[in-house]
Amino acid sequence: MSDVFPEECISETISFTCARDACRFSVVSTVFKSAADSDAVWEKFLPSDYREIISGSASPLLLTTNVSKKDLYLHLCHNPIIINNGTMSFAIEKESGKKxxxxxxxxxxxxxxxxxxxxxxxxxxxxxxxxxxxxxxxxxxxxxxxxxxxxxxxxxxxxxxxxxxxxxxxxxxxxxxxxxxxxxxxxxxxxxxxxxxxxxxxxxxxxxxxxxxxxxxxxxxxxxxxxxxxxxxxxxxxxxxxxxxxxxxxxxxxxxxxxx
Known part of the structure; x- marks a missing residue:
């Protein structure tokens, strides 16, 4: 399949799955790994308002550091960030990406x-x-x-x-x-x-x-x-x-x- 479809098409298809499936696709081949690990895919898995949430948190540098969207997703799964002036924390559920x-x-x-x-x-x-x-x-x-x-x-x-x-x-x-x-x-x-x-x-x-x-x-x-x-x-x-x-x-x- 990777010999027939360009990487952008593979990425677009994977983006309609979920984080768990993307990780599985990444072991198929080098082309699939590149497509499955792309920012275009993992941007879709993050909550649509993640930028707004992070920018108002105690960890705004997560948006400015050179970190891939996949690494950001995994970081938010395992490292809750403090929001709302220290009254709440935010994280995402690893399987679904939900808040x-x-x-x-x-x-x-x-x-x-x-x-x-x-x-x-x-x-x-x-x-x-x-x-x-x-x-x-x-x-x-x-x-x-x-x-x-x-x-x-x-x-x-x-x-x-x-x-x-x-x-x-x-x-x-x-x-x-x-x-x-x-x-x-x-x-x-x-x-x-x-x-x-x-x-x-x-x-x-x-x-x-x-x-x-x-x-x-x-x-x-x-x-x-x-x-x-x-x-x-x-x-x-x-x-x-x-x-x-x-x-x-x-x-x-x-x-x-x-x-x-």
Whole structure:
């Protein structure tokens, strides 16, 4: 095929596939490798507004350095960049190239946000400059908001609480918290009760991430066209006078679920 069609035609054809297929094509022959690795192909795999996102980030030099579009794509898969004045991070999902966002603690709302309830500190393993550690609360209410217009359209997103538990944690083993994902003003979204520190013989719903944090799925949301307004992701507990402590929150992440 490479002897029949010019490289530009091969590149154009590959650009209608996906990043995974482009990598497979690159091992067919030297001509295919050149076509599959071209900027013309990988520009199509990047989000259409990637330049705007990067230019307003803490890493604008990614647009000015002599880096190929393939290398930029792979960089954004493995190295989230900080945006919105440090309140969010942005990355792309490796298989699909769709957008992933995490709302850090500076972008979350804490109904009990004073120094007695939460302590703001820095952790080396966090992508953000600050995380929030729970000193103690009687009730818990943490919310994150994200505008659906910045999410990838026609995409099923999962929302995940990214957290850790300290050695002195208490109140999360005997009492579940309620997680919710719903549209602002249309409070009919999904709700689930989960144990962040599950008791013995209770299924563990959280899992360890590659970055050393834990995550637990809060719910999911299908973003049709990005015109549904604000998506709310919440963690709350209001039942009884049971103190909770020792929860460290890095943020709430939204990413395509199962690459869809």
């Amino acid at each position: 992933c966002y995490m709302v850090g603690v500076r972008g979350l709302s804490f109904s009990c946000g004073d120094s007695q309830c939460w302590k703001w500190s820095s952790l080396q393993e966090s992508r953000f400059c600050k995380v929030a550690e729970l000193n103690y609360v009687w009730w818990l209410d943490v919310k994150g908001k994200i505008d659906t217009k910045i999410l990838s359209p026609k995409t099923n997103y999962g929302a995940y609480l990214v957290f850790k538990l300290t050695e002195s944690t208490s109140g999360f083993r005997t009492r579940p918290v309620k997680l919710g994902v719903y549209l602002e003003g249309i409070d009919n979204g999904e709700r689930r009760n989960v144990y962040l520190d599950p008791p013995r013989n209770t299924p563990k719903l959280s899992q360890k991430r590659g970055d050393g944090w834990m995550e637990i799925e809060m719910g999911e949301f299908f973003n049709e066209n990005g015109d549904n307004g604000m998506l709310i992701c919440s963690v709350f507990y209001f039942k009884g006078l049971h103190t909770k402590r020792g929860l460290i929150v890095e943020g709430i992440e939204l990413r395509p679920k199962d690459g869809k």
